[in-house]
Amino acid sequence: MAVASLPQQHAEHAEGGVDRLYEETRDLRLTGFLFFLFSDVVLFSAFIFAYLYLRNSGQSWPPPGIARLDVAFAAWNSVVLFGSGATMHYALENWKHGNFNKYAGFLIATIVLGIAFLGGQAYEYTHLYFVDKISWAGSGIFGASFFTLTGMHGFHVAVGVVYLTVLLLQSIHGVYTKDKYFGLTAGTLYWHFVDIIWVVLFSIFYLI
Amino acid sequence: MAVAATHVGGGIADHVHPEPQGFIRRYVFSIDHKIIGIQYLITGFIFLVLAGLLAEVIRTQLMNANGGFVSNNTYNEVYSIHGSAMVWLVVIPLMTGAFGNFVMPLQIGARDVAFPWLNMISFWMFPLAGLMLFSSFLMGAPVAGWTEYPPMSLQGEAGTSMWCAAIFLVGISSTLTGMNFMVTILKMRAPGMTLTRMPLFVWAQLATAPLSMVATTALAGALAALFMERQFGVPFFDPTKGGSPLLWQHMFWFYSHPAVYIMILPAFGMISEILPTFARKPIFGYKMIAFSSVTIALAGFMVWAHHMFTSGLAPFMQLPFMLLTFVIAVPTGVKIFSWITTLWGGKIHFTSAMLFAIGFVVLFALGGITGIFLASVPTDLHLHGTYFVVAHFHYVLVGGSLMGIFAGFYYWFPKISGRMMNETLGKWHFWLFVAGFNGTFLPMHWLGFEGMPRRVAVYDPQFQFWNRVESVSSYVMTIAILLFFVNILVSLRRGKKAGPNPWKARTLEWQIPSPPHYYNFKHVPTVYGLPYDFSEPLPYRGLDDELTDAPAPVPAGAH
Numbered sequence: 001m002a003v004a005s006l007p008q009q010h011a012e013h014a015e016g017g018v019d020r021l022y023e024e025t026r027d028l029r030l031t032g033f034l035f036f037l038f039s040d041v042v043l044f045s046a047f048i049f050a051y052l053y054l055r056n057s058g059q060s061w062p063p064p065g066i067a068r069l070d071v072a073f074a075a076w077n078s079v080v081l082f083g084s085g086a087t088m089h090y091a092l093e094n095w096k097h098g099n100f101n102k103y104a105g106f107l108i109a110t111i112v113l114g115i116a117f118l119g120g121q122a123y124e125y126t127h128l129y130f131v132d133k134i135s136w137a138g139s140g141i142f143g144a145s146f147f148t149l150t151g152m153h154g155f156h157v158a159v160g161v162v163y164l165t166v167l168l169l170q171s172i173h174g175v176y177t178k179d180k181y182f183g184l185t186a187g188t189l190y191w192h193f194v195d196i197i198w199v200v201l202f203s204i205f206y207l208i
Numbered sequence: 209m210a211v212a213a214t215h216v217g218g219g220i221a222d223h224v225h226p227e228p229q230g231f232i233r234r235y236v237f238s239i240d241h242k243i244i245g246i247q248y249l250i251t252g253f254i255f256l257v258l259a260g261l262l263a264e265v266i267r268t269q270l271m272n273a274n275g276g277f278v279s280n281n282t283y284n285e286v287y288s289i290h291g292s293a294m295v296w297l298v299v300i301p302l303m304t305g306a307f308g309n310f311v312m313p314l315q316i317g318a319r320d321v322a323f324p325w326l327n328m329i330s331f332w333m334f335p336l337a338g339l340m341l342f343s344s345f346l347m348g349a350p351v352a353g354w355t356e357y358p359p360m361s362l363q364g365e366a367g368t369s370m371w372c373a374a375i376f377l378v379g380i381s382s383t384l385t386g387m388n389f390m391v392t393i394l395k396m397r398a399p400g401m402t403l404t405r406m407p408l409f410v411w412a413q414l415a416t417a418p419l420s421m422v423a424t425t426a427l428a429g430a431l432a433a434l435f436m437e438r439q440f441g442v443p444f445f446d447p448t449k450g451g452s453p454l455l456w457q458h459m460f461w462f463y464s465h466p467a468v469y470i471m472i473l474p475a476f477g478m479i480s481e482i483l484p485t486f487a488r489k490p491i492f493g494y495k496m497i498a499f500s501s502v503t504i505a506l507a508g509f510m511v512w513a514h515h516m517f518t519s520g521l522a523p524f525m526q527l528p529f530m531l532l533t534f535v536i537a538v539p540t541g542v543k544i545f546s547w548i549t550t551l552w553g554g555k556i557h558f559t560s561a562m563l564f565a566i567g568f569v570v571l572f573a574l575g576g577i578t579g580i581f582l583a584s585v586p587t588d589l590h591l592h593g594t595y596f597v598v599a600h601f602h603y604v605l606v607g608g609s610l611m612g613i614f615a616g617f618y619y620w621f622p623k624i625s626g627r628m629m630n631e632t633l634g635k636w637h638f639w640l641f642v643a644g645f646n647g648t649f650l651p652m653h654w655l656g657f658e659g660m661p662r663r664v665a666v667y668d669p670q671f672q673f674w675n676r677v678e679s680v681s682s683y684v685m686t687i688a689i690l691l692f693f694v695n696i697l698v699s700l701r702r703g704k705k706a707g708p709n710p711w712k713a714r715t716l717e718w719q720i721p722s723p724p725h726y727y728n729f730k731h732v733p734t735v736y737g738l739p740y741d742f743s744e745p746l747p748y749r750g751l752d753d754e755l756t757d758a759p760a761p762v763p764a765g766a767h
Binding site: 027028031032035036038039040042043045046047049050053054057058063136137138140141143144145147148 | 322323383387388390391394395396421422425426428429430433436440441442443444449450451452455458459462
């Protein structure tokens with residue numbers, strides 16, 4: 001069907017006549033994005049199940065010869081991540097109210113806190129590796145489950161930091177408006193999702 | 209996501225964007241759900257031929273009790289890739305990717321799926337994953353069957369890691385398709401099409417999509433763990449390092465049991481469209497059929513350990529899994545009785561599509577009955593790992609899913625191509641296929657009872673007679689499938705013009721020209737009722753222009 005041959009009187013249909021049915025793409029994208037996050041939850045759940053299964057198949061936890069994790073350090077690092085969840089929330093709220101400067105400030109704070117969390121995790125990993133001699137492949141099921149799950153989470157945080165940076169640059173270049181900002185909503189949802197996953201991981205690795 | 213940019217201001221609105229003119233954008237990297245559906249069909253059929261040839265290698269090897277056609281190790285590679293390819297590259301992509309993509313948006317009165325670009329990306333992962341899977345033959349294919357249980361899969365050659373990567377990739381494709389379909393069905397139905405006015409094929413896709421989305425992601429976790437263990441030595445499954453081989457079985461079957469419903473629910477949907485159309489009678493128990501699909505999908509998540517009764521599962525775990533598995537027979541039985549009641553007193557037209565649909569009901573029921581034997585712990589302890597299991601899942605996957613695919617293909621071919629299939633060849637295809645199928649898989653029941661183990665390249669000579677019957681029958685089945693492909697090629701060139709609605713069917717896709725235009729509907733219709741009331745006028749408004757010369761909608765950006 002050649003586009004050029006179409007009669008002009010029907011233009012009103014495409015312009016918003018009776019055939020306009022699906023009002024906004026935002027609705028579709030939001031649903032799709034929530035489904036994406038849900039399937040990501042399932043991916044984490046698979047590994048969390050594996051961890052709990054392996055943990056319960058042994059006699060003691062941590063397994064003999066493995067030092068206890070440093071709960072205090074990880075708790076401070078968690079505070080950093082949860083703080084970034086709060087700043088992200090305020091970033092989006094300020095965008096909705098049109099305060100661009102406050103929005104940018106809170107978003108930059110979120111990115112910085114995210115990087116700080118990753119730095120803390122890097123410190124924890126190196127400490128475990130060099131001082132406690134615990135590694136991914138060489139420390140049995142403890143190393144396998146701890147580094148795989150926290151590593152997956154760290155990867156998600158790293159992706160989030162990149163994603164939020166892209167969002168910051170996009171909003172500076174005027175990609176989003178006060179009414180159309182689905183990317184920012186998605187970024188916020190993703191960041192909260194990463195937070196919530198960390199609540200679970202912190203509980204099952206450090207608290208129980 | 210990029211799609212929104214192509215029609216500024218309109219959003220998905222009525223989703224008319226200019227049809228791409230170049231060959232590449234139109235037929236290769238197309239974002240049109242109909243083209244993508246056809247791409248899935250062609251690719252799926254190519255993999256069906258390849259995996260079918262592997263099946264014939266298996267059957268030829270088993271002609272003689274002492275084998276001799278291929279080496280024992282090659283035999284192990286062949287059945288592992290045969291199973292993996294049939295499940296992940298043939299049945300699942302054909303059920304969801306091919307028929308789901310082509311038919312579902314038309315049936316709900318949408319112009320496309322929710323995320324057309326994502327749909328294109330999902331498709332292109334699939335042939336790539338197929339190439340990866342078959343390339344594992346070059347580096348030592350996996351030998352532990354399609355289930356790849358450790359520790360054997362940990363010791364397999366490099367091809368086993370390639371297997372992990374290939375299945376991971378096709379799994380992502382399936383997950384993305386599941387999300388896309390969920391959003392499409394939930395958000396893009398034509399006005400008036402409430403959930404309880406949806407055609408049953410759409411209901412089946414709605415029940416399948418969350419399975420693809422959730423279960424496949426869990427499989428991705430299991431595959432990633434196996435890959436990490438094989439490539440980097442990270443211990444999850446190796447018992448010498450504290451891991452647990454049983455963990456793999458849990459993770460694998462948590463996916464793979466729902467996966468059997470991914471492979472059969474869309475077929476249930478197809479049958480529920482075909483039977484009323486050719487019996488000229490409303491479907492019996494519309495809501496029961498729709499809700500039983502959802503029940504099966506939900507219950508499918510709670511029965512995975514019935515595959516593990518001989519794996520050392522604690523006895524207190526065996527009982528609930530056994531009972532829950534029996535419970536799934538209830539919604540399945542509801543469907544079968546509804547289908548039989550639909551046929552009862554109908555004016556039945558025995559077209560090829562109808563023959564395959566009825567064959568589906570019979571053979572799937574037989575496969576379901578043997579499933580009860582395997583679900584009950586005492587008999588499963590005897591039958592596990594024998595040819596009885598092979599008989600059971602080939603009855604549900606070949607007699608069920610593949611027959612469903614054939615039925616659906618005969619039914620929707622006129623819509624896809626605009627031409628009719630040859631009915632004579634179709635009937636030859638059906639009868640040869642059914643004869644060959646039963647000759648191949650029926651004797652496996654008693655061979656299994658007598659203790660013939662599956663997955664072994666040689667066997668006790670006392671089983672040789674029936675194995676020869678099976679092998680010869682399997683060649684008959686191959687000839688039948690060959691006739692099917694001949695029929696497609698002949699009908700594409702010489703088939704009678706189909707017209708918009710050769711079957712006088714009532715769902716939306718039959719009310720528009722065959723093949724449908726790029727934009728599907730000139731005006732998105734309004735729906736007033738169920739599509740199955742054959743005595744009533746069609747429950748749609750706004751379709752008057754579809755078959756006339758009335759102008760098409762103007763693509764956004766063309767004015």
